[in-house]
Amino acid sequence: MKLVVVAALVTVIAILGSRLSFTRLRLPLGLENFFLTGTEYVLVGLLLGSAALDLLDASTLQSLHPFMGLGLSWIGMLFGVQWEFKRLRRIPPPTFAVALLQAVVTMIAVALPFYLLFRRLFAYETDIVLICAISLAAAASDTGQSGLALVTRGKEIAKKPLVPLLQNVSNLDGLVGVIAFGLVSCLAQLHDGTPAYQWIGISVGLGLTVGLLMAALTAYRLKEEEMLLVVIGSIAFGGGLALYLNLSPLLVNLIAGAVVANLARSRGQAGIRSVLLRGERSIYVLFLILVGAAWQLGSLWIFLLAFLYLVSRIAGKLLGGGLASRLFLPPSLAAGGIGLGLLSHGGMALAIVVNLHQIHRSALTDVVISIILLGMLVSELIGPTLLRRTLEQNR
Amino acid sequence: MQLLLILLYREDLLDEVLSALVEMEVTGAAVLEGTSMEQVLSEDIPIFAGLLQTTGGHGQTKTLIAPLRDRHLLEPIGALFKELGVDFADPEVGRLFSLPVDFYRGPDITEER
Numbered sequence: 001m002k003l004v005v006v007a008a009l010v011t012v013i014a015i016l017g018s019r020l021s022f023t024r025l026r027l028p029l030g031l032e033n034f035f036l037t038g039t040e041y042v043l044v045g046l047l048l049g050s051a052a053l054d055l056l057d058a059s060t061l062q063s064l065h066p067f068m069g070l071g072l073s074w075i076g077m078l079f080g081v082q083w084e085f086k087r088l089r090r091i092p093p094p095t096f097a098v099a100l101l102q103a104v105v106t107m108i109a110v111a112l113p114f115y116l117l118f119r120r121l122f123a124y125e126t127d128i129v130l131i132c133a134i135s136l137a138a139a140a141s142d143t144g145q146s147g148l149a150l151v152t153r154g155k156e157i158a159k160k161p162l163v164p165l166l167q168n169v170s171n172l173d174g175l176v177g178v179i180a181f182g183l184v185s186c187l188a189q190l191h192d193g194t195p196a197y198q199w200i201g202i203s204v205g206l207g208l209t210v211g212l213l214m215a216a217l218t219a220y221r222l223k224e225e226e227m228l229l230v231v232i233g234s235i236a237f238g239g240g241l242a243l244y245l246n247l248s249p250l251l252v253n254l255i256a257g258a259v260v261a262n263l264a265r266s267r268g269q270a271g272i273r274s275v276l277l278r279g280e281r282s283i284y285v286l287f288l289i290l291v292g293a294a295w296q297l298g299s300l301w302i303f304l305l306a307f308l309y310l311v312s313r314i315a316g317k318l319l320g321g322g323l324a325s326r327l328f329l330p331p332s333l334a335a336g337g338i339g340l341g342l343l344s345h346g347g348m349a350l351a352i353v354v355n356l357h358q359i360h361r362s363a364l365t366d367v368v369i370s371i372i373l374l375g376m377l378v379s380e381l382i383g384p385t386l387l388r389r390t391l392e393q394n395r
Numbered sequence: 396m397q398l399l400l401i402l403l404y405r406e407d408l409l410d411e412v413l414s415a416l417v418e419m420e421v422t423g424a425a426v427l428e429g430t431s432m433e434q435v436l437s438e439d440i441p442i443f444a445g446l447l448q449t450t451g452g453h454g455q456t457k458t459l460i461a462p463l464r465d466r467h468l469l470e471p472i473g474a475l476f477k478e479l480g481v482d483f484a485d486p487e488v489g490r491l492f493s494l495p496v497d498f499y500r501g502p503d504i505t506e507e508r
Contacts, residue, residue: 036440074445082446090450164449171445179455221411221480270407277444284442347442 003063009047009052010064010289017041018281033344033384034377037069037146041285042373045292056293068290068354069249070232071283073239075351076250077231079174080257081269091168094328099169101327102320102342103141103176106150109316117308120365126159127189132364134184136358138177139349139372140313143170147344147384151391156299160391161333164340174348175254181352182251187357190246199247210238211259216259218268227271246359250351284347287354295373296356296366305367306374314373319341341390344377344383350355397466397493398503399424401459404431404489409457411479416461420471423469424461431456440441456489462496464504 009394017038034040056064115133122129148166152158186199203308214234222230239249260272321339353372357365399421409426416424441448463469473491476483483491493505 037442078443078469082444082450087450145442146440149440167445167449171449267410268409270405273447274407277447280442280444301501314489356405 001292002055003060006048006060007064008039008065008378010286012039013289014282015046018046024277031381033147033150033323034089034380035152037144037344037347037380038179038281038285038288039377039380042292042295042377043207045289046295047288047292049295051295051297053115056290057395061290061294064209065291065358067276067286067381069239069243070236070320071287072351072355072358073242073249073253074276074283075348076178076239076248077235077260077272078280079178079250079348080254080259081261081273081276082171082365083175083258084261084269087263091172094169095165096172097328098165098315098321098338099172100176101324102169102317102339103173105320105323106141106313106316107134107137107176107180109137109146109319110140112313113308113312117305119366124362124364126263128360128362129188131184131187131189131360132356132368135181135352136309136368136371138184139352140309140316140375141177141180142174142346142348143342144344144380144383145170146380147387150342151384151388157388157391162338162341162391164336165329165388167332168343169338170344171347173342176348177348177352178248178250178254180246181355181382182254185246185251185355186250192358198351199245201246202245203242203252204255206238206241206247207255208259209256210234210252211256212263214256214260214272215268216263218264218271222271224271224275227276231272231275236382245360248355248359250355284350287347287350291354291373295369297370298363298366302367303368303374306378309371309375314339314377340386340389343379343386345372347380349376351356358359396496396499397463398496399459399461399467399469399493400491401457402490403459403488406455406457408481408488409460411481412459412476414477415472415479415481416459417473419468421461421463421468422474423501424459425498427458427460429456429458462501462504463493463498466493468493478504 045056047053050057065071069088088157111133114136116130117135119126148163148170152163182203183200186196186203188196191199197314210250214230216231218227235253235255238252242249242252264272264305318337318339325337327332349372353369356368402408402414413424473483476491482488
């Protein structure tokens with residue numbers, strides 16, 4: 001009974017929250033970004049969780065896992081349907097190289113110290129430590145778009161030539177994290193010793209199958225409710241099977257989404273995108289609440305780890321952004337690098353750690369979630385100010 | 396002679412609109428891509444779908460412009476649209492209107508039928 005009541009309560013909060021939040025408030029820049037990204041729902045979750053009201057206790061959260069799996073699949077597919085090659089040609093080619101390089105450098109800058117640190121602090125197998133360190137790094141590589149929108153919309157600074165570049169980079173770099181996480185979720189440790197390449201093949205095959213199935217089904221003219229049924233059925237099938245096999249529903253559905261974007265008829269594509277976009281905010285709010293409820297701060301050492309995470313992420317973004325600017329951009333565009341303009345945390349970071357929690361649960365994954373949440377809170381507060389400074393220095 | 400203008404807010408209905416025009420022997424239409432006024436003014440911050448916004452995959456409108464030889468064709472075209480599920484009475488579907496043309500140079504469309 002408690003489960004039904006709590007599920008209904010969380011759903012109502014998610015639906016209302018998606019309509020009432022994500023709006024601009026007249027607050028200092030960092031705080032405005034905090035509310036604009038809906039980050040306050042992590043605190044709502046914390047309040048509903050075992051830390052305070054205990055409505056969302058551990059067993060209730062466990063029972064809500066299928067919802068989380070459906071949410072992950074939804075996000076993966078929504079991210080995937082954007083990758084229509086015909087439309088991507090509108091983005092200048094160097095932008096892809098910049099996005100890729102800065103994301104990879106950030107991943108290395110975060111993964112390396114945390115792999116060494118986790119090995120010293122936790123007595124888990126090497127593969128589990130590696131999976132957690134790479135998941136943390138994958139989440140770190142993603143950049144949010146809220147900070148840029150907040151700093152530029154309706155303002156003179158929006159005309160700076162760096163703005164479209166930062167916008168595109170923050171839109172593209174989530175791909176690196178999702179693929180990296182999808183690949184580590186195939187490691188043998190999570191699959192009773194079966195070689196990783198088999199599970200990579202299964203992930204790709206499953207994604208292609210779901211994508212082709214959707215493209216075939218939407219070739220017919222469908223009513224809105226039929227389209228909703230096709231989308232929910234497909235993501236439940238792909239995501240459910242991925243979770244059952246301990247794979248990443250994010251990656252499987254991203255592949256399916258990309259297949260839809262490139263092979264489905266334009267009518268089907270538009271219908272699927274429309275359905276997916278309608279659920280984007282509600283699902284994100286739901287994630288924020290459930291992650292907040294599952295958040296266990298543990299010891300005060302977490303704050304030190306979160307600080308180290310912030311330092312290594314900022315170092316990675318600065319180094320990666322600087323290197324990418326030097327290699328792929330004209331000096332007139334980004335002489336001072338772009339790293340400080342990419343500090344906002346994206347929603348994909350949250351999706352990656354939720355996915356990690358679904359495929360492997362331990363004290364180490366709790367630590368990873370805490371680090372990401374603390375990192376997100378601080379990044380949302382400082383990101384816009386540093387971004388504005390980067391843009392002001394840009395001629 | 397009329398200039399037929401269709402502002403289509405739902406991209407997924409483009410095939411139906413074009414099929415109906417072909418069926419009514421309205422040819423030579425141009426399809427233009429645009430962005431809806433709401434999308435331009437929107438302060439929505441994308442969470443996962445920023446790429447759709449920047450590459451024009453969402454919030455786009457299609458504008459169709461076609462020469463129409465006879466204004467009496469407007470009623471049957473509207474009826475055919477509705478039959479195919481393109482109901483312009485629904486504000487989310489789009490707008491359909493025509494303007495009189497006082498100058499035209501091109502193939503003689505009055506003899507097409």
